[in-house]
Amino acid sequence: MEQEDSNSSNQKILQKRKSHKKAPIEVLENAILLKVFSFLDAKSVVMTEMVCQKWKDVIQESIDEFPKMLMDQIKLHFDEGEVLVYPIDEKKVPSRHIMPPVEKLSGHMKHITINSLFIRGLIPIETTPVLRSLSNLKLELNQIYFLWCDFDGYAETMLLDLFTINYETLSDIGFEVCTPPTLISDQLIMLNLPKLVSIRIWNNGAFGIYLITDQTLLQLAEYFTNNKKAVLETLDLANTQVTVSGVSALIEAWFRSPNGHLKKTNTIDSEGAPFG
Amino acid sequence: MATESANGVSSPELNERDVVITTNDNRNFTVKIGVARVSKTINNMIQDLGESLDLSSGIPLPNVDGPIFEKVLEWCEEHKNAPEIKVEQDPHTRERKWFTMTEWEEEYFRKFLSHLWDLAMAANYLEIPSLYYYTCQKLAERIKGRTPEQIREMFGIEDDLTEEEKAEIRRTNVWCTY
Structure with a gap:
């Protein structure tokens, strides 16, 4: 840059511009x-x-x-320490891997988006690191299903984070035989409720009763009454605190809704619920 | 393009006038303003100078050398009346939509294939979106579908990852080997 010897008017005026916005070569590259x-x-x-x-x-x-690779499903089996990855192309066989250490989980999933995430056998001590790793990723989940998961006391925030991060895409939430039952509450799914096509919350009653109440059903009933927001197709609840009044309000709203002609297979499995 | 201006220095007649541009190796290029201002950086300089613009004394480009600027000018000459490019991305896959290039543009990149990185640097600094994006696309085209070894070989990049680091990356990405 040999500009010292030049005293042209252009250069003097342009000196002003030179002072700002000069990215180091590294940043530029x-x-x-x-x-x-x-x-x-x-x-x-x-x-x-x-x-x-x-x-x-x-x-x-x-x-x-960056673009990510879309997988149809990933199953994280913490109880058996294995991972199953199902590609989008059904003709290809799923691959089976050893579960990586929890702190490396997010690294393994950083290039991936997943339609369906299935998590089995989480124990309390793994809850926080696992759920946090999953929330830090852009997985764009459609479905998330927990089976036999024993969550720790802080799991509510973590689960809410995970559901919120995936709000735009998440249409299917399931909990099957998960503890503590008090964790699975109206509040946990309320935010995602308008987008949920399927809700399956189920246990065999051996671990107590989930805190899903009429509040969820009444909210769903309202979506059907307001029609535009109603997307729910499957509701499968067992061992929750819903009552006859919640269920009938929902059925009535569903029945009346122009989109809700009850020909889809809608299970409201209230076996063991405290009503009837 | 670029016939509007706050200070009135810009007009079709001005586009026909010559301006001298000096690269960092002290080479002087006499360029029509209409061609030079395909570069937003140069256009801004011309606009900043306004009334005081001295066409003969030279606009300095401290970050570009002569051989590269020559190639850039070829692009500017061809694109002086071209509309702004439209950058689009597939919202779902986040993949950028690839541009369709003209025969002239394909030929241009064939000719300067070994200077793509320099062209990208210059186009970035000079703010020439068409040249910048198209050059980046050409680079991506060369990277796409090649192995790390082939990419290193092609661009003369030093392999500074240890075997252990490479093994770790492979282990970490094993779920996406489809």
């Missing part, structure tokens, strides 16, 4: 790399991560801006 990578498909992004340290860093720092 990273911006260009990001732009280049933004044209890639998810598979190529995964490859590109192994080229060199710098490319790896650029990708990992902005991971959520």
Whole structure:
């Protein structure tokens, strides 16, 4: 840059511009790399991560801006320490993996979005790290189903985070034989309720009764009455605190709703519930 | 494009006038203003200078060298009347929609294939969206579907990941090997 010897008017005036906005070469290169990578498909992004340290860093720092690979389902079996990954292409066989250490879980899922996430056999000590890892990812879940999960006392916030992060896509929530039963409450699903097509909350009664009450049913009834917001198709509850009045309010609203002609298979399984 | 201006220096007649641009290796380029202002950075400089614009004394480009600027100018000449490019992304997959290039543009990148990174740097600094995005797309085209080894080889990138680091990345990405 040999500008010292020049005293042209343009250069003097342009000196003013030079003082601001001069990105260090490093930053500039990273911006260009990001732009280049933004044209890639998810598979190529995964490859590109192994080229060199710098490319790896650029990708990992902005991971959520890149395309991700869509998987049909991932099953996390904490009780057996294994993971099953089902690709979108039904002709391909699912793959089976050893469960990674909890702190590495999010790394394994950073290039992935998942239609359906199935979590089995979570124990209290794993609750916080696992749910936090899942909430930090952009999984864009459609369905999340918990089976035989024993959550710790702080799980409510974590579950709410996970449900909120996936609010736009999440249409199906299920809890089957999960404890503590007081955790599974109206409040837990209330936020997502307008978007839920399927709610399955079920246990065999051996661990107590879930805190799902008429509040949820009345809210659903209101969505059907207001019609526009009604998307629910499947409601499967067992061992909850819902009563006859909640159920009948919902059925009535459902029946009256123009979209809600009861020809879909709607199970309101109230076996063991404290009414009737 | 770019015939509007707050200070009145911009007009069709002005586009036909010459301006001298000096690259960081002290080469002077005499360019029609209408061509030079395909670069938003240069256009801003011209607008900033306004009435005091001295066309003969040269606009300095401290971040671009002559050989690259020459190539950039070729692009500007071809695109002086081109509309702004539209950058689109598939909202679902987050994949950027690829641009369709003209025969001239394809030929341009074939010719300067070994200078793509420099072109991207210059286009970024000079704010020429068409050249910037298209060059980045060309780079992506070369990366796509290739193995890390092939990519390193192609761009002369040093392999600075240890075997252990590579194994770790492979382990971590094993769920997405479809």
